[in-house]
Amino acid sequence: MKDLRLDTNVADYLILVIYFAAVLGIGFAARRYIKTSLDYFLSGRSLPAWITGLAFISANLGALEILGMAANGAQFGVATVHYYWIGAVPAMVFLGIVMMPFYYGSKVRSVPEYLRLRFNRPTHLFNAASFAFATVLIAGVNLYALALVLKLLLGWPILLGIVVAAAIVLVYITLGGLSSAIYNEVLQFFIILAALVPLALVGLHDVGGWDGLREAVRGTEGGEPLLHAWKGTGVGNVTNPLEASWIPIVFGLGFVLSFGYWTTNFAEVQRALSAKSLGAGQRTPLIGAYPKIFIPFITVIPGLVALIVIPGLGSDKPNMEYNNAIPLLMNEYLPNGMLGLALVGLIAAFMAGVAANVSAFNTVVTYDLWEPYVRSGESDQYYIRFGRLATVGGILIGIGTALIASGYDNIMDYIQLLFSFFNAPLFATFIIGMFWKRMTPWAGFWGLLAGTLGAAAAHFAHVWEIVNLGSDQAAAFWGAIAAFVADALVTVIVTLVTTPKPVEELQGLVYGMANVDEHEAASERVWYRRPWLLGSGALGLVIVLNIAFI
Amino acid sequence: MSDPDPTRDPLIAQHEEAAIDSGRAARAANLFDLRRMIGGIFLIYGVILVILGIGADDAEIDKAAGWNLNLYTGLAMLVVAAFFLVWAFMRPLAEELGVEEPPEGDRTVHGAHAPTGPDAAALGGSETTRRRRRGDRRRSRE
Secondary structure, X not given: OOOOOOOOOHHHHHHHHHHHHHHHHHHHHHHOOOOOHHHHHXXXXXXXXXHHHHHHHHOOOOHHHHHHHHHHHHHHHHHHHHHHHHOOHHHHHHHHHHHHHXXXXXXXXXHHHHXXXXXXXXXXXXXXXXXXXXXXHHXXXXXXXXXXXXXXXXXXXXXXXXXXXXXXXHHHHHHHHHHHHHHHHHHHHHHHHHHHHHHHHHHHHHOOHHHHHHHHHHOOOOOHHHHOOOOOEEOOEEOXXXXXXXXXXXXXXXXXXXXXXXXXXXXXXXXXXXXXXXXXXXXXXXXXXXXXXXXXXXXHHHHHHHHHHOOOOOOOOOOOXXXXXXXXXXXXXXXXXXXXXXXXXXXXXXXXXXXXXXXXXXXXXXXXXXHHHOOOOOOHHHHHHHHHHHHHHHXXXXXXXXXXXXXXXXXXXXXXXXHHHHHOOHHHHHHHHHHOOOOOHHHHHHHHHHHHHHHHHHHHHHHOOOOOOOOHHHHHHHHXXXXXHHHHHHHHHHHXXXXXXXXXXXXXXXXXXXXXXXXXXXXXXXXXXOHHHHHHHHHHHHHHHHXXXX | OOOOOOOOOHHHXXXXXXXXXXXXXXXXXXXXXXXXXHHHHHHHHHHHHHHHHHOOOHHHHHHOOOOOHHHHHHHHHHHHHHHHHHHHHHOOHHHHOOOOOOOOOOHHHHHHHOOOOOOOHHHOOHHHHHHXXXXXXXXXXX
């Protein structure tokens, strides 16, 4: 058995303490500028696009994502790039170019709120409640995962790890609201890069560069297929490590799952809503797309390096799970100092994961549950106070979830599964609702419900082995397709038998009736800020890279 | 986006009004500068890593496959720190957001001095200035 405990010294802890001080400092600094509830929940819609764009990407670059994608890199090899190049970038471009004018132009303060205006209150309540519920549980999962890593690497007891991380996030979100969450996300983004880029480079150097890495991977059990993104994905001839043909990859992952996550998940969209103008809001996901394209180089490469230099990775031996690929590499290569930096990067990424979910949670609970359904018409100050209370409540529930998760290993998987049931059908409802004026309010409700059930049905068909859908990943892709189809079918049928909303109530919400910014500043019209140009640049880059790693 | 409530939704309208009344653009100018935060923390980390790198022994260098990882990373972090700090000091936030009130009706001149380059949109522009003026006028009437 390999002990994973890092040989930390005073330099590593110094780096850690400096980081915590900076995080809390940002919270106190942000606090001074909060005067209205929009400041607290949407940063007063004042942030520049480079900040919201990087926050957009780092709200997703939580440590679960980093450790998980490195694990996928070790297990599935180069095919992991599908989660980025097919499974993220096209959806981000679509959000920026097509959907942001509706979100930003209609002045909604959250994604569920769009459903309230476009459809009706039952649709809104269903989505707001399921989102709030799933989000706060995901925050708890992040907390627990952080505590696990702290235990593994530093020997901290689980409870201590949970409480310390929760307390820090609590302080900076309660004080500074979304601004402080976003500023910390951007800071975290640079720190995680500062830790992972050297780790990837030193690993690559050790195995003899890219050619050496390829040579060594060919000698492993997985062999040549680990080096290709698209080889062996032909229907009926599936030999790639993901065990998925191009159909579930393109339609399940690339279309439904990815568009559902990136265009309707409020934890992401909230970052774009906090931008200072419609143009900056549109650029938020487009600017985020560029770093996203290159993140596989710092997750997949360390995964593959770990496969080679850590004998026994992926076996049943203790601490040798694929998920530990990055911590094991840190132990292998990093001297004290860099070790502390990498540790800070991981902790920061976990806290960003918790904070992104908690800041989306408090907004939805305040604007989408408490204000419309419990106490309307209170002063703006009242809702800021309520938002702070919701933050405390959300973190306490998160701690509770984390403690339960520490008793039951599998609960983390269940929570993420639950989240995918709610998330998968959303894109169908949004896209049909935005482009088909006739779609009725009740079609919104029944479509979402049917899609959620469709995702659940596909999942249980897989686990009870009623149908063979390939690996768990491939099954998740098929589940997303099922959710989309069920949602779309029910939406169309219900629309045909119910009454649509009068067209004048749809101003700003549907295609052809978007609110445009007539006073658009001249600086917004500079060629390099045009959304379609930024978007096609990102898509072009993705195509080139897919061909290079085919 | 001059209409505070294009959706005519009463729940949204109340908060938009609150935001406009409190002169949010003036506050945006006060938002602390993230560029200095990133620059500052990278500067501190860079210095620590470079010092550790200079004092590195053979065991540490062997561990990192023959590289003095602390030294190289520390130097790279100092370069990043310099980039952010130079950017922040060359174009201070207050100036970017047009805190020095340009004469009324002077928008084209202001536009001519507006920052250019990929970061310019990031840091302000006439939208913010316009909103702020509206806020100022509102206050001067009070």
